[in-house]
Amino acid sequence: MTTLVAPSLHIDALKDKLERRHALVGVVGVGYVGLPLAVEKAKVGFGVIGYDRNPIRVDQIKQGLNYIRDVDDRELAEAVECGKLNASTDFSSLGKCDCIVICVPTPLTANKEPDISYIRHVAGEIAKHLRPGQLVSLESTTYPGTTEDVLLPILSRSGLKVGEDFFLSFSPERVDPGNARYTTKNTSKVVGGVTAACLEVAACFYSQTIETVIPVSSPRVAEMTKVFENTFRAVNIALVNEMALLCDRLGVSVWEMLDAASTKPFGIMRFDPGPGVGGHCIPLDPFYLAWKAREYDMNVRFIELAGEINWTMPYFVREKIMRALNGIGKSINGSRIFVLGVAYKRDIEDWRESPALKVIDLLGKDGARIDYYDPHVPSFTDEHDVMWHSTPLSSDTLERADAVLILTDHSSVDYASVVEGASLVVDTRNATKLVRDGRDNVVML
Numbered sequence: 001m002t003t004l005v006a007p008s009l010h011i012d013a014l015k016d017k018l019e020r021r022h023a024l025v026g027v028v029g030v031g032y033v034g035l036p037l038a039v040e041k042a043k044v045g046f047g048v049i050g051y052d053r054n055p056i057r058v059d060q061i062k063q064g065l066n067y068i069r070d071v072d073d074r075e076l077a078e079a080v081e082c083g084k085l086n087a088s089t090d091f092s093s094l095g096k097c098d099c100i101v102i103c104v105p106t107p108l109t110a111n112k113e114p115d116i117s118y119i120r121h122v123a124g125e126i127a128k129h130l131r132p133g134q135l136v137s138l139e140s141t142t143y144p145g146t147t148e149d150v151l152l153p154i155l156s157r158s159g160l161k162v163g164e165d166f167f168l169s170f171s172p173e174r175v176d177p178g179n180a181r182y183t184t185k186n187t188s189k190v191v192g193g194v195t196a197a198c199l200e201v202a203a204c205f206y207s208q209t210i211e212t213v214i215p216v217s218s219p220r221v222a223e224m225t226k227v228f229e230n231t232f233r234a235v236n237i238a239l240v241n242e243m244a245l246l247c248d249r250l251g252v253s254v255w256e257m258l259d260a261a262s263t264k265p266f267g268i269m270r271f272d273p274g275p276g277v278g279g280h281c282i283p284l285d286p287f288y289l290a291w292k293a294r295e296y297d298m299n300v301r302f303i304e305l306a307g308e309i310n311w312t313m314p315y316f317v318r319e320k321i322m323r324a325l326n327g328i329g330k331s332i333n334g335s336r337i338f339v340l341g342v343a344y345k346r347d348i349e350d351w352r353e354s355p356a357l358k359v360i361d362l363l364g365k366d367g368a369r370i371d372y373y374d375p376h377v378p379s380f381t382d383e384h385d386v387m388w389h390s391t392p393l394s395s396d397t398l399e400r401a402d403a404v405l406i407l408t409d410h411s412s413v414d415y416a417s418v419v420e421g422a423s424l425v426v427d428t429r430n431a432t433k434l435v436r437d438g439r440d441n442v443v444m445l
Ligand SMILES: NC(=O)c1ccc[n+]([C@@H]2O[C@H](COP(=O)([O-])OP(=O)(O)OC[C@H]3O[C@@H](n4cnc5c(N)ncnc54)[C@H](O)[C@@H]3O)[C@@H](O)[C@H]2O)c1
Pocket: 028, 029, 030, 031, 032, 033, 034, 051, 052, 053, 054, 057, 103, 104, 105, 106, 118, 121, 122, 139, 140, 141, 142, 173, 174, 175, 176, 177, 280, 281
């Protein structure tokens, strides 16, 4: 089935709706990426429906209740109250939307291969309801080629023609959770369209809420840009982690070295070592690229090597704890270890893929008795499906611990009191850097 309407009429009609903020936007997958996007669009006047297969999230949105830290509670509640934002588990109304943005997860399989089943599933649902004049934009991070080789064939089952009847683009999300300076609005957005018309419509859609839109020549370039950005971080974090391993052997403080190196006014960019990498991006996305590269007879060695080093870090933290306890005549087995922070980075509540989980698992297997405190993570479930609950941070808990292990440097923690109250502190994040005196009991990564 093809329509008899001239393609330019679809473009003009959609652009006009976008510019007048009359378009209805569907956001599929309202998590860390989708919910901020949905609220941002509703705030400027678009009607927005958030689609999710998780009925709890949908109910929360319907009640105006926020569950993502980077979203402002009041802005979400207001958007729902004034009828601009709604949510649904039922995909049958997708046909009403003028623009559909896909923000579903892209995890790895157990064998560390891309799992794009979520994208495929959503694409199938959209194809059932696709109508002329719609824009579909993929934001989930994925390997180069997904939009054109996976998404497009599924959407084309509708009989509609891309660039003429409907428009398709890829625009990677660059959100940095917890970053107050760079938000969805002032972080520039790369956009690639399958055709020139797709790019024109997608750029118009994004420029309604984002200050700077960066058009590129194809979805492939946009997909590659996103995975390169995350690979860049993964590789640089691995480099500095390897330096931490070397500095440990040399008896040099990696933190002091980094402070000194960072004084160079050009040619250096600071990355800090730590207990490993976490979150939904850095540990996963580079492997999407490595997997794709193998199809082209290439092993992207930097990625494999960076993964190898970053995965080593929880084991190195275990070794550090073991040596620190050994220094006071104790072993991991039977020791009480109090973990400070399980989120994968400072001041956020996300513990997905957090290296803290691996460290806790390793220490538990060695017989440690572990409690944790995280002001942002009241509870989490480990890989054995055991639920953990945060223990209050008090002078008692510090005193009782044989070692306090800092795995996340949340800014609300009073590290001077931690150093003062604990008999031994192992600091993997340089969280205690401002504690100048009485730090003989502190062991740094
Ligand atoms: N979190 C980040 O900081 C970040 C940053 C940039 C890019 N990304 C990428 O964005 C994508 C989404 O990540 P996220 O962190 O928002 O994930 P998330 O898990 O927070 O949210 C995804 C949502 O999609 C829903 N979902 C899953 N399958 C669905 C389906 N078939 N239909 C409808 N809804 C479905 C889930 O229930 C969930 O609410 C991923 O590709 C990720 O790599 C994430």
